[in-house]
Amino acid sequence: MLKSMTGYGKAQAEINNVLITAEVKTLNSKYLELNLRLPKAYSDAEMEVRNLLSHLLVRGKANVVVEVQHLGQSSTHVDYNKELFAYYYSTLQQLADSVGASHDDLFRLALQQPEVAGSPVTEVGEEEWQLMHETIRMAVKQCDVFRAREGDALRMKLHGYASEISRLLQEVEKKDGERIASIRERLEKKMEELMSLEKLDRNRLEQEMFFYIEKLDISEEKVRLRTHLNYFEQTLKSADSNGKKLGFLGQEIGREINTIGSKANDATVQLLVVQMKEELEKIKEQSLNIL
Structure with a gap:
């Protein structure tokens, strides 16, 4: 379950008119x-409360x-340290006399x-x-409920962004077949022109053409991107909220x-890539607010 880092919680409890x-x-x-802000009477417990909150938040x-x-006590009662x-x-x-200032x-x-x-x-009993301690825990619990509710909304948004990238990847996969065919056709025409030249090392030409096609191949990238997107979706459905993992993915x-x-x-694939980047920026922005 995803949880947002944005939350709010408040709790009250009473004992012995306190x-x-x-x-x-x-x-x-x-x-x-x-x-952390505690009343003066509770200042001795500050480190204990900080440790508790670090564990919970x-x-x-x-x-x-x-x-x-x-x-039952007057809220306006104040003690003054006269000395x-x-x-x-x-x-x-x-200080005022040293600079000739007024005493007003x-x-x-x-x-x-x-x-x-x-x-x-x-004295605190x-x-x-x-x-x-129990009141603080209740307030944190209310905050956690708030975080979970916000996290659910974030999960839906992130799922939508990842799904759009997946859809765009499908478009890239469809276009890739046409792209490779077009590249192969251009290369074959170029090879026919070059073959007519004298003193041409045909073996070297074939090697260079092969290396060129290898550089344009995006098969592995498509497979890895699909794998990362699937893992991203699995992480969204996980019982744990892990914003750092989503950020890494x-x-x-x-x-x-x-x-x-x-x-x-x-050009067409480049346009699809730009659209995927737009969705990815949304993922990065929203992932920063996940616990």
Whole structure:
């Protein structure tokens, strides 16, 4: 099952008048980029939570916010560190006096300094720790559901792009028979002209003609491209979501398409190759957002 790296999940849980909210937002990224914001009371568990999220989210740019609300308490209650405020205020006064600046905004500036004002930190009980972990897991699960739904839409798109490349390859295969016949006819006429010349090494001419035809042959490229497309379809149906594998297969598909274009020496085939490249670019773009 394909999963998108774009997702959103939110969960809430309550225990002993403590409401815990966890929110998870994810976007596509080559690696896991985790931005975690926890209340101060939970800061000791940051590494533990990061390890948990790394295991659950796997890949993508993730923004995770955990908030705690103590029900029944005034949300406007704030503690002030008076000694720290006085230190900041005195330091700002000295700086202002050294440059002859006004003291008008010093109170506001000192109040805004780190650790001066904040909500009181309460001790976290074991049940609350466990509930926080469970809430985060529920939010990630909701995000995972979102990812799976988006992944299903991506699977349909990628299947359509690969199917179009397969259809265009069939057109190339039909045209290839005509192309080879046309090339052979031109070469036979050219050989008839050359055979009339004196001092002509006929064995060498036949070898050169053979090498020329070999360079124009795209049989192996067609077989490999068909194989890559079949494997791509199998990967889309796999139980695992593997965006890296799809990206790698996209590179292999592109390699065969480019080789067919460079060896074909035919305007119609070149046009079909251009159309295949257009579909391949869509595959590359969408594959970047797959987990």
